Amino acid sequence: MSRYYKMFKKKTLLKEGCFVPFVVIGDPSLEISIKIIEVLIQTGVDALELGFPFSDPLADGPIIQKSNLRALSKNYGILKCFEVIAMLRKKHLNIPIGVLLYANLIYNYGIENFYKKCSKCDLDSVLIADVPIEEYNIFYKYANKFNIDSIFICPPDANNKFLSQLALYAKGYIYLLSRPGVTGINQKKNLLKNKFIKKIKKYNNLPLLQGFGIKNTTQIKKSISSGINGVICGSAIINIIEKNLNEEQKMIEKIKNFSSKLIESTKLI
Amino acid sequence: MTLLDPYFGEFGGMYVPQILMPALYELEKNFVSAKKNLNFQRKFLDLLKNYAGRPTPLTLCNNLTNGTKTKIYLKREDLLHGGAHKTNQVLGQAMLAIQMQKKEIIAETGAGQHGVATAIACALLNLKCRIYMGCKDIKRQKPNVFRMKLMGAKVISVKNGSGTLKDACNEALRDWSNTYKNSHYMIGTAAGPHPYPRIVKEFQKIIGEETKKQIFEKEKKMPDSIIACVGGGSNAIGIFSDFIDEKVNLIGVEPAGQGINTGKHGAPLNNGSTGIYFGMKSYLMQNKEGQIQKSWSISAGLDFPSVGPEHAWLNSIKRAQYVSITDSEALEAFQMLSKREGIIPALESSHAIAYAIKIMRLNPDKEQILVVNLSGRGDKDIFTVNEILNNRKKS
Numbered sequence: 031m032s033r034y035y036k037m038f039k040k041k042t043l044l045k046e047g048c049f050v051p052f053v054v055i056g057d058p059s060l061e062i063s064i065k066i067i068e069v070l071i072q073t074g075v076d077a078l079e080l081g082f083p084f085s086d087p088l089a090d091g092p093i094i095q096k097s098n099l100r101a102l103s104k105n106y107g108i109l110k111c112f113e114v115i116a117m118l119r120k121k122h123l124n125i126p127i128g129v130l131l132y133a134n135l136i137y138n139y140g141i142e143n144f145y146k147k148c149s150k151c152d153l154d155s156v157l158i159a160d161v162p163i164e165e166y167n168i169f170y171k172y173a174n175k176f177n178i179d180s181i182f183i184c185p186p187d188a189n190n191k192f193l194s195q196l197a198l199y200a201k202g203y204i205y206l207l208s209r210p211g212v213t214g215i216n217q218k219k220n221l222l223k224n225k226f227i228k229k230i231k232k233y234n235n236l237p238l239l240q241g242f243g244i245k246n247t248t249q250i251k252k253s254i255s256s257g258i259n260g261v262i263c264g265s266a267i268i269n270i271i272e273k274n275l276n277e278e279q280k281m282i283e284k285i286k287n288f289s290s291k292l293i294e295s296t297k298l299i
Numbered sequence: 300m301t302l303l304d305p306y307f308g309e310f311g312g313m314y315v316p317q318i319l320m321p322a323l324y325e326l327e328k329n330f331v332s333a334k335k336n337l338n339f340q341r342k343f344l345d346l347l348k349n350y351a352g353r354p355t356p357l358t359l360c361n362n363l364t365n366g367t368k369t370k371i372y373l374k375r376e377d378l379l380h381g382g383a384h385k386t387n388q389v390l391g392q393a394m395l396a397i398q399m400q401k402k403e404i405i406a407e408t409g410a411g412q413h414g415v416a417t418a419i420a421c422a423l424l425n426l427k428c429r430i431y432m433g434c435k436d437i438k439r440q441k442p443n444v445f446r447m448k449l450m451g452a453k454v455i456s457v458k459n460g461s462g463t464l465k466d467a468c469n470e471a472l473r474d475w476s477n478t479y480k481n482s483h484y485m486i487g488t489a490a491g492p493h494p495y496p497r498i499v500k501e502f503q504k505i506i507g508e509e510t511k512k513q514i515f516e517k518e519k520k521m522p523d524s525i526i527a528c529v530g531g532g533s534n535a536i537g538i539f540s541d542f543i544d545e546k547v548n549l550i551g552v553e554p555a556g557q558g559i560n561t562g563k564h565g566a567p568l569n570n571g572s573t574g575i576y577f578g579m580k581s582y583l584m585q586n587k588e589g590q591i592q593k594s595w596s597i598s599a600g601l602d603f604p605s606v607g608p609e610h611a612w613l614n615s616i617k618r619a620q621y622v623s624i625t626d627s628e629a630l631e632a633f634q635m636l637s638k639r640e641g642i643i644p645a646l647e648s649s650h651a652i653a654y655a656i657k658i659m660r661l662n663p664d665k666e667q668i669l670v671v672n673l674s675g676r677g678d679k680d681i682f683t684v685n686e687i688l689n690n691r692k693k694s
Contacts, residue, residue: 085460085590086576088469089316089476095459107588133314133575138589160575162317185318192320210318211477 033126033154034179034202037076038237038259047250047296048076048260050239051267051289052130054094055080055111056101058275062282063101064114066271069282071122073289078118079157079262082111082131089132089159091214093265096272108135116151128155128181128202133169142172149176155202157181163195170199181205184230184238186222197234204230206258208242215245215265227257247295254296263292302331305493307612313492315472315578322479327494329399334501339394346390347505350423351380353387355506357513357670362639363656367663371655372522373642373673374510374538383645383675384506384534385416389485391502393420396483403482404428407471409436409464409530410600410647411443412675413487418452420485429453431470433463436599443679461593464603468577488531489607492578496536496607503537510670511541518668524548524658527672528650529621530565530601532610534674539619548620551610552650554596555623565594565601568614568621576604581611597626597683598646600675624650624657632656633677633684645675646683 041048051070056063067078083101087094115127129148136144136158148156156178158169163182173180179202186207188196196204208222222240230238240253241262250261267285274281301324305312313323333339347353355375364371376384396404404426408414414430421428430447434456437444447454460466468491475484489499514522525542527535529551539549556564564570567582574583576591584592584604594604613619624632629646632653637643644652648671655669677684 086465086469088472088577091473092459099460102590134583134585134589134591137573137575137580138585138587160314160316160578162313162315162320164320165312165314183317185321187321189321207318210479212316212473 032179032202033124034077037126038203041076041259047254047258048239049289049293049296050077050079050260050262051075052079052081052262052264053267054083054097054101055114056083056104056106057097057268058100058271059104060106060110060114062278065282066285067118069286070289071125073286074293075289076260077126077128079128079130079264080115082108082129082135084132084135087132087159089212091212091265093215093268093272094213097268108139112147112151115153119152126154128157129153130157130159133158133161136169141168145172145176145178148178153178155179155181157183157205163192163199166199183207185210186226193230193233200234200236203237203239203259204234205262206230206238206240208240208244211242213242213265215243215269222253222256224256231257247292250292250295260296301493302327303494303497307496307609308615310579310581310608310611311493311496312580313578314575314580315492316476318476319479322475323492323494325399326395326483329395330494330498333395333398339398343391343394347387351386351390352378353505354509355379357510357517359517360640363636364659367659368666369659369663370668371659372514372668372670374506374670376506376534376672376674377642377644377648377676381416381419382678383412383416384503384537384672385413385487386419387505387537388499388502388533389413389416389420392483392485392498393424393426395498396426396485397424399483401481401483402427403478404485405431405471405474405478405482406485406487407431407464407467408487409433409467409602410598410645411436411440411447411679412600412645414447414452414454415443417485417487418447418450421452422450429455431455431457431467431474433461433467434458435462436464436467439599439683440679441682463593464599465591465594472578488533489536489609490531490577490579490581490605496579496609499533500536500540500609503533504540506534506537506672507539507541510538514668514670521545521547522668522670524550525670525672526550526552526651526655528552528601528647528674529568529606529610530554530603530647532607534672536607536609538672543618549613549618550654551619551621552654553621553623554598554601554629554650555625556595556597558625559623563595564623565596565603566623567604567606568610569623579608581605581608597629598650598680600645600647601650622654624653628653630684630687633680642673643677643681644673645677646680648672648674649677
């Protein structure tokens with residue numbers, strides 16, 4: 031039974047939503063990045079979504095883009111990212127860990143080698159931000175071979191044809207977009223309609239995690255009460271990193287408080 | 300399912316965030332219907348003829364080749380309205396945008412030639428337009444920035460990353476993924492996700508068609524070689540298009556910048572490897588980890604770390620040959636063509652001219668006909684060149 035499955039099952043029984051943070055490995059440094067991830071785990075997040083830094087993250091807005099560049103400026107390679115994951119897994123056996131990255135990193139590493147390495151690190155899922163379902167076959171083949179869940183993004187205006195395709199491919203959970211565009215916290219729009227959520231559920235049974243623009247408790251409560259299983263929160267956390275680059279202790283304290291508050295809001299349905 | 304093949308051999312494809320797929324399908328559908336629509340074609344050709352100024356001439360360079368048996372012809376895209384071949388395809392894409400009922404245009408530009416062409420098309424066809432441009436390119440291409448603004452375009456300075464074309468491309472894609480319902484992303488070259496490489500080639504193929512007719516009228520035979528500079532590769536694919544099935548050497552010239560071995564170049568076909576970037580699988584400048592590298596060229600228009608997928612394919616099957624020319628060689632050709640023929644070429648095109656001169660010098664007694672695509676005029680580059688020449692004098 032997969033870690034995602036167990037986690038979502040438990041949360042459903044508890045009638046709680048889940049909170050999944052996203053941070054980029056190596057931002058602002060490898061050492062602090064690991065501390066941030068450990069604090070998030072201690073605070074009680076339900077799963078981790080970790081970014082492998084890439085030079086041209088075109089699905090991301092300025093906050094995550096800068097996070098990628100900060101991590102890259104320290105010259106940590108992809109192997110270092112895998113080391114971090116292996117280390118986290120050793121300490122935390124049950125938390126689902128997924129990675130989000132861009133196709134060229136996988137292609138360059140060798141698609142089969144990449145998924146083999148993911149499997150060795152006991153990683154749960156991979157989301158490739160710039161590979162749509164239409165181009166996924168070659169990645170999917172090796173993801174399945176090494177038993178790694180492929181996470182797909184579902185746009186807020188997806189048509190029936192896409193939803194049925196998604197039902198065939200998606201594993202672990204579905205990453206549901208709050209709105210079109212790139213990641214970020216500056217837009218006010220939150221387009222998800224209950225009718226649309228019901229429609230996705232007609233096509234498949236996988237849990238839904240809403241991402242893009244998640245930054246406060248009101249949003250989270252609204253999202254979970256509309257039938258979504260939880261949220262992914264990236265830019266808002268990374269914004270705290272960016273704003274406190276020179277004060278490590280303050281940064282970690284703020285991340286801890288912020289995520290505690292958001293986690294709390296997933297429980298109050 | 301796409302209506303057209305999104306691949307060129309193993310290259311091409313649609314590597315974009317899922318959110319953009321409906322926009323790409325919509326564009327492809329409209330492109331396919333426009334190709335069959337006689338009214339669309341008639342209007343497009345009318346704009347090319349009566350607004351842009353086609354056909355452009357094919358000029359024989361007598362002075363440049365003096366004392367050799369080489370004939371160099373220039374396909375004069377510099378004489379097209381806007382000063383470069385870019386005008387051809389923006390008119391086509393602007394018409395597609397109107398067909399799709401999109402009122403806003405997003406574009407990116409390096410040297411500013413595509414930005415100027417986009418601003419022209421948008422002014423003519425009454426479309427709102429915003430153009431992303433790297434902050435470094437804004438500095439080195441001031442005249443074109445002014446032209447764009449004069450024609451009503453909003454020029455947005457991109458400070459992220461290296462502040463050049465690569466970052467402007469990323470930023471334009473980001474904008475599009477937020478606004479695709481009302482906007483069309485007018486990619487400026489035969490690169491990016493499908494269907495862009497096919498669309499840009501279709502609207503640029505007129506360069507090759509005219510060249511074939513004109514060279515046959517003048518020489519009664521095919522040329523030995525067609526030479527064009529390659530950044531993303533739109534002028535090259537345009538002039539190559541009608542010669543791919545003929546016995547003609549196709550030569551693409553990449554910018555070797557300060558030298559292929561210095562790492563400061565923009566020549567992914569000569570010194571890159573296959574990867575996935577900017578929506579496509581193609582050759583890339585990347586480090587051993589797969590991070591995209593900054594490119595370099597004296598010419599902002601060639602300063603791109605990848606290349607259109609059809610060129611990647613033509614290179615892999617050895618149908619076209621891709622060579623490189625350094626900044627200094629391009630600069631020499633820039634000055635030479637200006638002095639000997641009274642034509643100031645764009646720094647981009649100077650790379651192709653430099654290679655033609657190289658072939659000519661290598662074998663001066665060989666009777667050969669070379670056609671160079673003079674993709675744009677060099678007015679925009681005179682300040683850059685002036686600065687370099689002044690610095691040289693000082694040192």
